[in-house]
Amino acid sequence: MNTWYFVHVSDIQPGSPRSFRFNPRYYENWQIAREQIMRLxxxxxxxxxDITRDGSVHDFEFQEMKASLDSMQIPYRAxxxxxxxxxxxxxxxxxxxxRDDIGLNVTSEQLRRFSRYFGEFPWSFVHKNVRFSGFYAALAGSGLPEEKRMWQWLEDLKKxxxxxxxxxxxxxxxxIDDLEESNFDITKPEEYPAWYFGIDQPYRRHIFEAFKAGNVNMxxxxxxxxxxxxxxxxxxxFYKSAGIPFSQFDDRWPDGDPTLGFYHCRVTDDEVDVIFVPLERESTATGGWGKGGHIKPEDRDYSLAQPDWSSGFSKKK
Ligand SMILES: [Fe+2]
Structure with a gap:
């Protein structure tokens, strides 16, 4: 089989000027990444x-990002x-x-909204000599009907x-650091980020065992x-991915690399070569509005939104 390539990109979240918050740096970084990917x-x-910054509350962010991705003319799954x-x-x-952590728990309605724009998940399909699979593990422990479906899907990977x-x-x-690490405590300020970023036991072990049974190798x-x-x-x-708009958790590991970018993967008969592609430049755009982070609904000030905002940064002629 001839050598072929796919891209893995994560955490795009450019946001939208129609929102209660907007950072033109995040927005431009996606434009830079998008053009690089298209050239490849x-x-x-x-x-x-994390295709969107606030798709959890705005359909328009899903619509804008779907248009941005569809117009790249590259088949994609998310x-x-x-x-x-x-x-x-x-x-x-x-x-x-x-931050209201319990109030931020994922809901069935939110999952359905995502599927309306980007299709059903979990998914698994074969392209040439590679099986690609994807699911949303944050459902673990939720008791939602989608969680039951997720565990069944994981169980069936081996078939x-x-x-x-x-x-x-x-x-x-x-x-975060190791498969066997103890769960981090959400209530301890020093452990909160590690709690926030990873999957807890016993779910972690179950998922790992399903990966092994399903011959997952990456x-x-x-x-x-x-x-x-x-x-x-x-x-x-296991590959941890870079972000597109900004980096996080940079101080966790001495060998952590916060460079923004995505993976460009070369597939041959024998191997998948994972090549990191940094953004060819990072936006220096300034301005923007609104509070970052997981703020409460009452802290979202839509009077700040600038739906007619047009970018002042460089565009292709
Ligand atoms: Fe995220």
Whole structure:
């Protein structure tokens, strides 16, 4: 089989000037990444969630990003991220007063809204010699009907027709430092970020076992927006992905790399070569409005929105 290429891009979230918050730097970074990806002409693009900044509350952000992705003329499949739907399920509040963690729990309605724009998930399909699969693990422990479907889908991975490679796309990292690490405590300020970024036990172990049974040999996760050198556990390689708009958690690991960009993957008969492509330049745009983070609904000030905003940064002539 001839060598072929796909792109894995995650955490795009450019936001929209119609929103209560907007950062032109995030917006321009997506335009830069988008043009780079188009120039590479991959056969396929896999998107690891957080397509939108606030798709969880705005249909218009889904509409804008669907138009942006569709017009790239590259076939793509996407899983949701927490900014598109809702956060990882919790029954406890965290320590940040501006954030209602329980109120941010993912809901069925949010998941359905994502599917209306970007299709049903979980999904699994074969392209040439690679099986690609994707799902939203933040559902674990939620009790939602979609969670039941997720566990069944994971159980059934082992029944799928095998391909030469099996590449899994998830949004939350399956683990922060190590597969066997203890759960982080949402109530402790110093552990909150690690709680926020990863999947807890016992779900983590169940998911890992399903990956092994399903012959998954490569996992891409997003959400953290800071890369690390690939980690191999048993026969599975785990890749943490960069973000497009900004980086996070940069201070967690000495070998963490906050460079913005995406993965360009070369597939041969024998291997999948994962090549990181940094943004060829990072936006220096200034301005913008609104509060960042997971703020409460009453803190969203839509009087700040500038629906007629047009970019002042460089555009292709
Ligand atoms: Fe995320």
């Amino acid at each position: 002409k991959p056969e396929l693009m896999v998107i690891g969630g 899983i949701p991220g927490n900014m598109d739907t809702g956060n990882k399920h919790t029954v406890k509040q965290g320590p940040r007063p501006e 799928l027709e095998p391909a030469q490679h099996h590449i899994m796309t998830i949004h939350y990292a399956l683990f 996992v891409f996760s997003g959400h953290i927006q800071c890369r690390r050198p690939v980690q191999a556990i048993d026969s599975i390689q």
